[in-house]
Amino acid sequence: MTAMRKIIEIDEELCNGCGQCVTGCAEGALHIVDGKARLVAERYCDGLGACIGECPTGALQIIERPAEAFDEAAVHELLAAEKAAPMPCGCPSSNVMSLSPCEKANAPTGLTGAPDSAPAAGVGRASALSHWPVQLRLIPADAPFLRGASLLLAADCVPASFPGYHDFLAGRCVAIGCPKFDDATAYVAKLTDMIRVAGITDITVLEMEVPCCHGLHRIALSAVEGSGARVPVRRVVVSRRGEIIARELAGGLARPQGACACMG
Numbered sequence: 001m002t003a004m005r006k007i008i009e010i011d012e013e014l015c016n017g018c019g020q021c022v023t024g025c026a027e028g029a030l031h032i033v034d035g036k037a038r039l040v041a042e043r044y045c046d047g048l049g050a051c052i053g054e055c056p057t058g059a060l061q062i063i064e065r066p067a068e069a070f071d072e073a074a075v076h077e078l079l080a081a082e083k084a085a086p087m088p089c090g091c092p093s094s095n096v097m098s099l100s101p102c103e104k105a106n107a108p109t110g111l112t113g114a115p116d117s118a119p120a121a122g123v124g125r126a127s128a129l130s131h132w133p134v135q136l137r138l139i140p141a142d143a144p145f146l147r148g149a150s151l152l153l154a155a156d157c158v159p160a161s162f163p164g165y166h167d168f169l170a171g172r173c174v175a176i177g178c179p180k181f182d183d184a185t186a187y188v189a190k191l192t193d194m195i196r197v198a199g200i201t202d203i204t205v206l207e208m209e210v211p212c213c214h215g216l217h218r219i220a221l222s223a224v225e226g227s228g229a230r231v232p233v234r235r236v237v238v239s240r241r242g243e244i245i246a247r248e249l250a251g252g253l254a255r256p257q258g259a260c261a262c263m264g
Contacts, residue, residue: 001068001069002066002067002068002069003066003067003069004064004065004066004067005047005065005067005069006023006047006048006049006062006063006064007039007042007045007047007062007063007064007065007067008029008030008039008045008047008049008051008052008060008062008063009061009062009063009065010036010038010039010040010059010060011058011059011060011061012036013059014057014058015037015057015059016056016057016059017032017035017036017037018056018057018137018138019032019037019137019138020054020055020056020061020137020138020195021037021051021052021054021055021060021160022037023054023138023140024050024051024053024054025050025051026045026050027045027046027075027078027079028040028044028075028078028079029041029044029045029046029075030051036061037059038065040078041068041074042067042068043068043069043070043074043075044070044074044075044078044245045064045067045070045073046070046072047070049062050259056137056183056186061090068159082216086103090130094144096131096132096133096139096143096144097132098130098131098144098145099130099131099132101128103254107233117244122156126166126168127166127169128166128167128170128171129166129169129174130145130169130172130173131143131145131173131174132148134176135175135176135177136175136176136177136182136187136190136191137177137182137186137190139156139175139190139194141193141194141196141197141198142197143198143200145150145173146173146194146197146198146200147198147199148198148199148200148201149172149173149198149200149201150171150172150173150174150200150201150202150204151172151173151175151200151202151203151204152169152172152174152175152203152204153172153174153175153176153177153191153203153204153205153206153219153220154164154174154176154186154205154206154207155176155177155178155179155206155207155208155213155216156169156176156177156178157178157208157210157213158176158207158208158238159210160207161238161240161241161242161248162238162242162244163242164242164244165206168204168206168236172204175191175194177216179212179213179214179215179216179218179219180212180213184215184219187219187223188222188223188226190220191219191220191223192223192226192227194223195224195227195229195231196227196228196229197221199229200229201231202231202232202233202234203220203224203231203232203233203234204233204234204235204236205217205220205234205235205236206236206238207235207236207237207238208237208238208239208240208243209237209238209240210240211240214229217235220233221233229256233248234247234248235247235248235253236248240251256259
């Protein structure tokens, strides 16, 4: 039955497919399809607009138009079906889950990063990833895997250049993002919530040598300050050639012997 009522409208030009509105919709009315947020069906949208506050680009708004009536019973059926149904291609980007790292994955490397004797890239390697999702924007602050965790905050360019990436994953939860192209303010807010809600014990920032990447360290420091918690933040800088060229020590960044002095 169709009637005039309030319902969500999505501007596809503004939508960047981040998926934050999907996690913000308790009715499951929104999905990411072909990189854009889509309304699954009119009857699943209650028109209250809880998802609007999750959108970083302003792509969502509530309008009034002829639409199928909201069906609460249908919503319950949808959510039950989605919870029970196996995903043929793995989990959706916003589905929180814990993973069991392969037994061949390296053991935790401690708080300062990868060991000097790390194995060569591609030899005897296995994933040390312990959870999903990994994008900072998609990780809920109350995700079970974050509780009391040691957090690796990594720039999303690092895995493409650094063969020792999974040495840093072992024993840590990971959140990745880009301080140049993403919303730094939103990152600070998300990290602040993670620290407060989950009780993050320490943060290791793993970033590239390029200047646009250095904002990730500032984001971590701002989040810790905003949380009011005493959380140590360590910083490791990786070169374009995949070498660790600097680590944060008590007096600032220290370069390993033989490391390139150029960080620009």
